[in-house]
Amino acid sequence: MLxxxxxxxxxxxxxxxxxxxxxxxxxxxxxxxxxxPSDQIDLATRQLLAPSLTHPFGTDFFSRxxxxxxxxxxxxSLSVAxxxxxxxxxxxxxVGLTAGSVGGAAGAALMRLVDTALAVPRLFLLIVxxxxxxxxxLFGLIAILGLTSWFHIARIVRAEVLSLRAxxxxxxxxxxxxxxxxxxxxxxLPNLAAPIIVTATLGVGxxxxxxxxxxxxxxxxxPPTPSWGAMIAEGQxxxxxxxxxxxxxxxxxxxxxxxxxLVGDGLRDALDPRTR
Amino acid sequence: xTARAPLVEVVGLTKEFRVGAGLLGRxxxxxxxxxxxxxxxxxxxxxxxxxxxxxxxxxxxxLIRLLEPTSGTxxxxxxxxxxxxxxxxRNQRRRMQLVFQDSSGSLNPRMRVGTAVREPIVVHRxxxxxxxxxxxxxxxxxxxxxxxxxxxYPHELSGGQRQRVGIARAxxxxxxxxxxxxxxxxxxxxxxxxxxxxxxxxxxxxxxTYCFIAHDLSVVRHLxxxxxxxxxxxxxxxxxxxxxxxxxxxxxxAALLSSIPSLTPSRPAGRATAAGDTPSxxxxxxxxxxxxRCAHPxxxxxxxxxxxxxxxxxxxxxxxxxxAEASTSDAVSS
Amino acid sequence: MNPLLQVRDLTTTFMSAGQTVRAVDxxxxxxxxxxxxxxxxxxxxxxxxxxxxxxRLLDDNGRIGAASRIEYDGANLATxxxxxxxxxxxxxxxxxxxxxxxxxxxxxxxxxxxxEALRAHRDVSRKAARVRxxxxxxxxxxxxxxxxxxxYPHELSGGMQQRVMIAMAxxxxxxxxxxxxxxxxxxxxxxxxxxDLLAALKRExxxxxxxxxxxxxxxxxxxxxxxxxxxxxxxxLAAAATVLSKPQHPYTILLLESAxxxxxxxxxxxxxxxxxxxxxxxPSGCRFHPRCPVAWDxxxxxxxxxxxxxxxxxxxxxxxxxxxxxxx
Numbered sequence: 001m002l003x004x005x006x007x008x009x010x011x012x013x014x015x016x017x018x019x020x021x022x023x024x025x026x027x028x029x030x031x032x033x034x035x036x037p038s039d040q041i042d043l044a045t046r047q048l049l050a051p052s053l054t055h056p057f058g059t060d061f062f063s064r065x066x067x068x069x070x071x072x073x074x075x076x077s078l079s080v081a082x083x084x085x086x087x088x089x090x091x092x093x094x095v096g097l098t099a100g101s102v103g104g105a106a107g108a109a110l111m112r113l114v115d116t117a118l119a120v121p122r123l124f125l126l127i128v129x130x131x132x133x134x135x136x137x138l139f140g141l142i143a144i145l146g147l148t149s150w151f152h153i154a155r156i157v158r159a160e161v162l163s164l165r166a167x168x169x170x171x172x173x174x175x176x177x178x179x180x181x182x183x184x185x186x187x188x189l190p191n192l193a194a195p196i197i198v199t200a201t202l203g204v205g206x207x208x209x210x211x212x213x214x215x216x217x218x219x220x221x222x223p224p225t226p227s228w229g230a231m232i233a234e235g236q237x238x239x240x241x242x243x244x245x246x247x248x249x250x251x252x253x254x255x256x257x258x259x260x261x262l263v264g265d266g267l268r269d270a271l272d273p274r275t276r
Numbered sequence: 277x278t279a280r281a282p283l284v285e286v287v288g289l290t291k292e293f294r295v296g297a298g299l300l301g302r303x304x305x306x307x308x309x310x311x312x313x314x315x316x317x318x319x320x321x322x323x324x325x326x327x328x329x330x331x332x333x334x335x336x337x338x339l340i341r342l343l344e345p346t347s348g349t350x351x352x353x354x355x356x357x358x359x360x361x362x363x364x365x366r367n368q369r370r371r372m373q374l375v376f377q378d379s380s381g382s383l384n385p386r387m388r389v390g391t392a393v394r395e396p397i398v399v400h401r402x403x404x405x406x407x408x409x410x411x412x413x414x415x416x417x418x419x420x421x422x423x424x425x426x427x428x429y430p431h432e433l434s435g436g437q438r439q440r441v442g443i444a445r446a447x448x449x450x451x452x453x454x455x456x457x458x459x460x461x462x463x464x465x466x467x468x469x470x471x472x473x474x475x476x477x478x479x480x481x482x483x484x485t486y487c488f489i490a491h492d493l494s495v496v497r498h499l500x501x502x503x504x505x506x507x508x509x510x511x512x513x514x515x516x517x518x519x520x521x522x523x524x525x526x527x528x529x530a531a532l533l534s535s536i537p538s539l540t541p542s543r544p545a546g547r548a549t550a551a552g553d554t555p556s557x558x559x560x561x562x563x564x565x566x567x568x569r570c571a572h573p574x575x576x577x578x579x580x581x582x583x584x585x586x587x588x589x590x591x592x593x594x595x596x597x598x599x600a601e602a603s604t605s606d607a608v609s610s
Numbered sequence: 611m612n613p614l615l616q617v618r619d620l621t622t623t624f625m626s627a628g629q630t631v632r633a634v635d636x637x638x639x640x641x642x643x644x645x646x647x648x649x650x651x652x653x654x655x656x657x658x659x660x661x662x663x664x665x666r667l668l669d670d671n672g673r674i675g676a677a678s679r680i681e682y683d684g685a686n687l688a689t690x691x692x693x694x695x696x697x698x699x700x701x702x703x704x705x706x707x708x709x710x711x712x713x714x715x716x717x718x719x720x721x722x723x724x725x726e727a728l729r730a731h732r733d734v735s736r737k738a739a740r741v742r743x744x745x746x747x748x749x750x751x752x753x754x755x756x757x758x759x760x761x762y763p764h765e766l767s768g769g770m771q772q773r774v775m776i777a778m779a780x781x782x783x784x785x786x787x788x789x790x791x792x793x794x795x796x797x798x799x800x801x802x803x804x805x806d807l808l809a810a811l812k813r814e815x816x817x818x819x820x821x822x823x824x825x826x827x828x829x830x831x832x833x834x835x836x837x838x839x840x841x842x843x844x845x846x847l848a849a850a851a852t853v854l855s856k857p858q859h860p861y862t863i864l865l866l867e868s869a870x871x872x873x874x875x876x877x878x879x880x881x882x883x884x885x886x887x888x889x890x891x892x893p894s895g896c897r898f899h900p901r902c903p904v905a906w907d908x909x910x911x912x913x914x915x916x917x918x919x920x921x922x923x924x925x926x927x928x929x930x931x932x933x934x935x936x937x938x
Contacts, residue, residue: 167381168376168378168381168382169381169382169383169384169385171342171376171382172374172376172382172383172442172445173384174342175340175342175369175373175374176369176373176395176396176399176445176449177365177366177367177369177370177396177399177400177449178395178396178399182399186387186395187384187387190384190386190387191384191385191386193386327797327798327799328768328797434885434886436885437885464652464653464824464886465652465824465825465826465865465868465869466652466864466865466868466881466882466885466886467885467886468868468870469868469869469870469879469880469881469882470881470883472870472879473878473879473881476878491797491798492798492870493798493872494870494871494872495870497870497871497872498870498879521872531799532798532799533872534802535798535799535801535802536798536827536872537801537802537805537825537827537828537830537831538827538830538831538872539826539827539830539854539866539869539871549799549802549803549806550799551803553767553768553769553770553800554767554797554799554800556767569799
């Protein structure tokens, strides 16, 4: 699948390249720079230095090396995004698969609940929840993000299940006397992999953006843990004098989201004709 | 050929569908299958022939209870399959199976074909583990597939090979009754012959009873002992194969037979073809469903008002036509 | 008589997953005025691609070989500029397809579609075009044409839709009609009607036709000559009666024998062993040799060229050189 993807789309290759760099950098962040992300090196002389050889991304208001902060921020953003998407995929698939397989009134009722939840704007929901739970730890943030993002996936999965059920191999399975449960797990689930993976990949990009937004507003990741969104908030007032404080984290966000979007789109193109 | 008990007996089978049911309305009903009666004796092959809209695919699904009927019964070995509870039904599924037309659609694209054939064996607890694998290899050999294909995915196989996999999967549960829904229609001519021969061999070797569904009368000819012709959900004619092909009684059967393009270049003049189109399910004609297209010289007002019942004309040969005389000596009674 | 259409060495390739696939490989034939040529073969033999190539209707990754010549009216259609080709398409050479439901625009009435076809090639007023459309619908056997002209495609049955397609194709009185599996998607009884219609039109309009089908029976009633294709190549070409009763090529012989026949029921049909090869992996030498009952080593080494087995009877088979190898 990955090979098809790489062969098929130049955009996907580019996106994948970006993401690989990002992941490597995130994993090996401590090795790339010698500084600690919360290390206030020298408030007297190293405050708000422009990008240079010793500080490739410059330093911020607290004389922390920005490159280090951006790299560590990558770890945070990626792990929050990936883990919360994982949670939402598990929940959404379980609900969507059940609702679609069981069908009838029960399935429809389940989906009405999902639809109601979808009607609430996600960002506002998150703001309200996080405002009520101040100082939520990283895992708390991941849990909350995951728990508010699964509705969309449930809908997609259920729609796919309904269309799959009409396909003859599912009818054939019923004719062979297989139980609904077995059909759901052994026949429907493997055929759902493709749309789920595409949705999940695009979802990671979205969550990175949402997390950045929440941190920007001050209710996401709490300082001093580096988060790109929080860094942008810090650098906002300094745009005229020390543009690098906001610019580099911003660029990192853009590259990450673009990377995931390209890979997600590429996956969708690579997987579509095969399903046909 | 006297009091033999049939393996499958279909009586008064009817299936209605509702179309266009919205929030407020109940929609329109149409009968996809209307009062169908069929009998399958053990070892026999009954061909079920019809064009689009005839209801034959719906009959196929009803025969193995993939659909619930509106009314009627299907008795398998005396027991009405629509009366069975879920557990008994699951057991019953072992005895009757369905082979689909579109082999690429009826196989899970993400499952290896060997696994697909193995699954019913394991689910019905016929064999386990290595025994099950051995059984799969046997089945592949029986349907003429090389054992190396066991680990292939459906898209790696040709149409003919996929169809054989479908047959192997149906045979895996050791059924007695096989419903074949247009099993060769999607295949190339050169492959059709292979699969038809395979079906004939399997029938002999395993003593199977077939319901062979097709739209092509020439394909059915090679396997069927008896043929039933459907049109607009109703049975038009049932007869032993030779009688149907040699002396069809129903005007629709005659039209079907003469519509088949002949390979002999000279066309016989005055073919009894059917004018017009097959009626849409929602707008069936009153009376005899075939009457608007019928070219029978005796067609009259009665055809428009009365639905002709399927009545027996001679031994085992029935037709649903007001004017399908038997032999000239019987013409008096009609 | 001068041929209306002369196809020489038509080769069409596609790019698929990085490979070049030769769907049509060196096909040559003539079409005489008023003649019906049947093009038969199983799936993957290249007959539909041949038809699409004649009018250059292939999609983006299909290429017609540089050496291919499609001579019509003094021009080579394979290299004709698009503008000139468009004037020929629909007007002088028309085409009808297998699936009328997808070939007709679902949001336009059938009348509008025929009028559009007419006005694209002829300078007529809308009113005159409408009158002609009603005439055409009548000619193709649509009852109550004046009312049906305002029908949408989905309101018509499959048979009716196909008749509309034929009407559209005939609107500019083409010299050649290419019919690509025109009856495959139709019920048998409707198929018979459409074939009768085509036969009548052939007689009345003196139109030349290329009729493509996988069903020899469909072609049998209409064709004057039949061309059999296998593996992207022409393997036999002769008068219809000859191909059907005295075929020479092993593939044609076996194809006729293995087709289920109404007249001769037999429980065991003769088969052609093996399966049709995929275009990505044509066998070496003669493409049919792995399945041929009389093949010998030459058949695997060398690809036979099309040669004359008898006057008016062409074949691509080494049996022309060594007829004694025939076991029958």
